[in-house]
Amino acid sequence: MNFSRSDAKNPLSPPPVQRGSGMNDVADFCYDSDDDETTDKQLGTYETEQVISAVTKITDLLRKCWGVAGAGIISSNLATKEGGLAAYFNPTVPGKAVYALFAFVSIDRFNFHLHALKGDIMILINDIAAVLHEEVYRWGYEDSGQCNKNLGHAFLMVYRIGDVTEVMEKRKRAEAVIFSMKDIRKSRRQTGNSLHIQRSRSSSQDTSISGQRGSSMIGGSEKSSIPQRNSPVDSNIDLSSLPGMRAFADRALLGLLKTFAGIHRDKTILSWNNDFRLGAGVGAMSINLNFGMDAGWAVEGAVGSMYKIDATYLSPHVNMASRMMSATKQYGVHFLLSQSVQKLLSENCQNKLRHVDTVTVKGSSVQQKIYTYDAKVRKDFFLFGKTKSQEDVDSDRYTPAIWNFDQDLLAMRNHISDEFTDVYNRGREEYLSGNWPTAIKLLKSANLIMVQQVAEEEDGYDAGGSDRRIDVLRTLFDDDDDDDDNEAAEEYRQSALEGGDGPCQRLIAYMQDLGGEAPNDWDGYRPLTSK
Secondary structure (H helix, E strand, O other), X not given: OOOOHHHHHOOOOOOOOOOOOOHHHHHHHHHOOOOHHHHHHHHHHHHHHHHHHHHHHHHHHHHHHHOHHHHHHHHHHHOEOXXXXXXXXXXXXXXXXXXXEEEEEEEXXXXXXXXHHHHHHHHHHHHHHHHHHHHHHHHOHHHOEEEXXXXXXXXXXXXXXXXXXXXXXXXXXXXXXXHHHHHHHHHHHHOOOHHHHHHHHHHHHHHHHHOHHHHHHHHHHHHHOOOOOOOOOOOOOOHHHOOOHHHHHHHHHHHHHHHHHHHOOOHHHHHHHOOHHHHOOOOOOOOOEEEEEEEEEEEEEEEEOOOOXXXXXXXXXXXXXXXXXXXXXXXXXXXXXXXXXHOOOOHHHHOOOEXXXXXXXXXXXXXXXXXXXXXXXXXXXXXXXXXXHHHHHHHHOOOOOHHHHOHHHHHHOOOOOHHHHHHHHHHHHHHHHOOHHHHHHHHHHHHHHHHHHHHHHOOOOOHHHHHHHHHHHHHHOOOOOOOOOOHHHHHHHHHHHHHOOHXXXXXXXXXXXXXXOOOOOOOOOEEEOOO
């Protein structure tokens, strides 16, 4: 039996609904008939529908197992050949270059959870996946958000922009619109003044000869930035110029941020915090996730053999997303985004991001800024919970203004004040400029601002206790005094690390490990040596 054309063309499309495909419906309808010929036809229809039902289940399973990366493999193998005969199954088809946003999501302290839960770790992973997948699918632009695979402790999420041909075509249309608008504006400026037009033409003719060499050089420079159509991948393409890309990238990040809020109000996941194996029965453990994102090209296809294959993505950008995820632990944040992702986001979203550091990653010499969306775990996320239908409406009604009014987004950044942002930014710039003594002082001040902010929000700290805590921390971070033996400072050392700002502490530690002075060869960035 051949698959339908719709399955061959788009294996990820929902299966068609068959009227009266239920066993009881067909059986009841058959037995109610007195016409033997009609009954025979109906029984044949019943058998056919049973086969269709089985095939539908198989294709649905393929959709779930292989996802968007396997769509091309399924499509090429289901397509009929000459004479209507289906080709033999060939899973190892050539890969295809695509552009996408990639996100890795890891379960924090996974090894601890694994040893504590043993076989039940699968239940925890599936509970987390239920929240993650739902939010990614909900917020992904036109179902672009797909979960590619699970690696045990981490999930790879892919927001597919399109293959090279599609992206080039979109950019070509966008450029046509941009240049046509320029021509219209130019024409309007010239309309109504024929003398000005004549002079302009004369001037252009005069300068076309004398400036021919210079203009050809400029034209050559412009052409060099346009990728060749025959080139499989253009790593320099500006994805932000594609129509709708700002909303596309915003929605990708929103799905991850909504996941962050969701796991801290989902009743099933919250129940794990009270599991005796994890939290000693007193809720001492909290299930957390870390997120890393990058954007660029990848080869989409199958890896393996005729015995076992994985539909996946291979690219330096996939590796970069993984490294961003891993680096969240170094900086004490939940989200890290590459500069490639930051450029694609809307201005409203960019204003909420914090430039954490400028780095190179292992295996690459390219310097790039890395950003975080400051997200703090809050106990009151449940206050902002909505029904699934309400959340679907929020997704459908997306506008860039969501970054300024969404309750989840505002709550997780409530601890970030203008004062802290200003001091941190000045400290980071001094650090990148090589003025490390000043940078250390500014970053310590920023860290203390964060400690104070968090202390005021935490339950159990009254005003006097918070002030005393800040006084002790100022002593702790004062370079002029030796307070290693100060019992009060030691008492609050751990609380400072927990309540302070991770990026501040990371940059301070890096500079102090090198003696507090920038090396002679300091060039405004540092390598991230660990994966």
